[in-house]
Amino acid sequence: MSLNIGRLSIGESDTERALRDTFGELGVPAGEEWQVSVSPNSAAGAWEVALEGPSRLKSEHIDWEIVHRADGTRYRKLFHKAERDPRFLKRALRKLLWESIQFRENPIWAVDARLAEAFEKAVWNELRHEEMKPVQVRFGVWREGPDGMKFVCKVEYATASDRPWTWWSSLVRTPDDLQHELQKALVARRKRRAAQALAAKSAAARLARRARIAAAQASAAAKAVPAIAPERRPAEQRASA
Incomplete structure (x- = not known):
């Protein structure tokens, strides 16, 4: 299954194209639905990556901010400086999506x-x-x-x-x-x-x-056994006489 892309706007057309190719290659596990968005965070000088999808183990993904909601789980992470690279982002998402x-x-x-x-x-x-x-x-x-x-x-x-x-x-x-x-x-x-x-x-x-x-x-054996009338006791015989 494919990874749905929400907002993808970082101001660099070549990098955005590379990210789209990366998301298309990653896909998601069968039976799961995921959406990813990437936008610039000017205050932090980083890419802000957000995903929505099924729950994952927090112990395996401590570097992600994880919020569980009734309609799914939201994941958020800032990618700084050298991390703002499609290859680096691909490895991080692969670890999360393909847990x-x-x-x-x-x-x-x-x-x-x-x-x-x-x-x-x-x-x-x-x-x-x-x-x-x-x-x-x-x-x-x-x-x-x-x-x-x-x-x-x-x-x-x-x-x-x-x-x-x-x-x-x-x-x-x-x-x-x-x-x-x-x-x-x-x-x-x-x-x-x-x-x-x-x-x-x-x-x-x-x-x-x-x-x-x-x-x-067992059923055949039960049917083959003849029915035996109960023998009357002496008291019953005298009463009938």
Whole structure:
């Protein structure tokens, strides 16, 4: 689903266009409705970003001003100086909107910010279509000599699940390599879950069939037993004589 855009007026046409593209790329989780507005806050020398949508955990978004209302939740945050950048705003909104995909440790940011962003985007592009909620994503850096460097990624459920799943990538060099590996892992997971669901459905059908057979046999046995008249006691026999 798309992210609805309310007011978007910061006085820079190129930046406004970039923000519209950013909002279009972000989208929102299925079944949710969000609206975003961006306007200048002259007194603070910042962008004032406001959103309205479903509730989110305050503990995960302490940098946002959050007000719960009967018709939804309102979020507000000021973006100062270097934060007034479509890429920075995109990461902040992605964390809020897609709360179910939680990016944790990522030492790639200390190596190359653009590369770190590309790796996170590669993972997010795949996980956003899954029903896994919530999941945590972590990255690691593996150095090979002075110029060689590879990266590793871990994805796992953030909370206890009846069907736990943890995935480690191999050592990869590019975001495309990582995305390809994650695609294959998620396809295998979906196939495995489909097979498990089919097996559970078949087992339930067998149990139901056995229960019906047992009930039918019990009913037939009850009908086959002849009715036996109660034997009269001696006192009753003398009275009838």
